[in-house]
Amino acid sequence: xxxxxxxxxxxxxxxxxxxxxxxxxxxxxxxxxxxxxxxxxxxxxxxxxxxxxxxxxxxxxxxxxxxxxxxxxxxxxxxxxxxxxxxxxxxxxxxxxxxxxxxxxxxxxxxxxxxxxxxxxxxxxxxxxxxxxxxxxxxxxxxxxxxxxxxxxxxxxxxxxxxxxxxxxxxxxxxxxxxxxxxxxxxxxxxxxxxxxxxxxxxxxxxxxxxxxxxxxxxxxxx
Numbered sequence: 001x002x003x004x005x006x007x008x009x010x011x012x013x014x015x016x017x018x019x020x021x022x023x024x025x026x027x028x029x030x031x032x033x034x035x036x037x038x039x040x041x042x043x044x045x046x047x048x049x050x051x052x053x054x055x056x057x058x059x060x061x062x063x064x065x066x067x068x069x070x071x072x073x074x075x076x077x078x079x080x081x082x083x084x085x086x087x088x089x090x091x092x093x094x095x096x097x098x099x100x101x102x103x104x105x106x107x108x109x110x111x112x113x114x115x116x117x118x119x120x121x122x123x124x125x126x127x128x129x130x131x132x133x134x135x136x137x138x139x140x141x142x143x144x145x146x147x148x149x150x151x152x153x154x155x156x157x158x159x160x161x162x163x164x165x166x167x168x169x170x171x172x173x174x175x176x177x178x179x180x181x182x183x184x185x186x187x188x189x190x191x192x193x194x195x196x197x198x199x200x201x202x203x204x205x206x207x208x209x210x211x212x213x214x215x216x217x218x219x220x221x222x223x
Contacts, residue, residue, distance in 0.1 A: 006049040006211070007075060009056075010037060011064055012082030015138055015189050015197075016057040035189035036082075039198025049211075060084065061114065065121045073128050077212050078205070084114070084137030084152045110148075115155055122163040129165045133201070133210055136167060138189070139174050141181050166208050173200045 010016055015035045041051050054076070056067060061083040073079065125132055137152040153171055160167030173196060174180045180193035189197065205211060 004049060004212075006044060006051050007077050008041075008044075008051060008053045009071070009073070009076040009079045010053055010082075011056045011059055011067065012080070012135075013058045013060060013138075015082055015194075016055065035191075035194030036198035036201060039195045040202050041198075043199065043202040061117050061121065065117070065124060068121075068124065073125075077131060078210060079125075079128060079132045080135070080201075081132070082135040082138070084149070084156065111151060111155065114152060115159075118155060118159045122159050122165055125165065126163055129163070131210060131212075133166045133168055133205060133208070134160065135201070136170050138170050139180070166204070166210065168201055168204045170197060173197055 016037055037053075037055075041053070044051050059067065064081065064083060122134075134156065136156045137149040140146045140149050150171070153169070156167055157169065159165075174193055180190055180196075182188040182190050
């Protein structure tokens with residue numbers, strides 16, 4: 001099997017950073033830590049890819065478009081976006097009745113802002129959609145934040161369909177079980193959840209043919 005270089009851009013939140021599980025990748029001065037990234041890269045390497053990564057984390061949806069406009073996306077074979085984590089979360093929600101939260105958010109227009117940001121981001125990314133995968137906001141163990149993430153999930157899936165961009169639904173894999181989080185009050189993934197998410201994301205990328213063809217694959221296809 002011929003080894004080919006694969007350049008991966010990763011933009012996301014704390015789920016892409018796990019200081020307890022450091023992971024170094026091939027490439028000059030490139031190293032990141034991640035809940036789901038290590039398993040994903042491990043699987044790519046098993047498929048014969050020499051992986052080079054560029055990571056920008058933690059970042060969220062509201063600052064992603066300006067960053068992408070400064071980068072040359074043609075340099076990357078695969079772009080992974082894990083967004084919606086900080087904007088779809090409220091601190092210390094234990095004393096907030098869920099109905100009040102919904103009413104408050106309706107007044108301040110949180111989802112209207114997220115909707116507008118997604119529209120602008122995915123319109124810009126449409127030319128790169130065959131090398132792009134976007135994750136839905138990760139589940140959260142706290143009920144109010146889980147409600148926010150579910151609403152965000154609906155927006156991400158809707159925009160993915162509208163712009164024909166692959167969206168990987170993390171809630172199908174993780175749900176909001178406490179065993180998937182390092183702490184019951186936060187959204188840092190446990191090692192088990194990170195491995196499960198990374199493996200499932202790799203499978204999704206394979207099924208949706210988001211990776212470039214290696215030389216031997218192009219020969220078999222006759223081009």
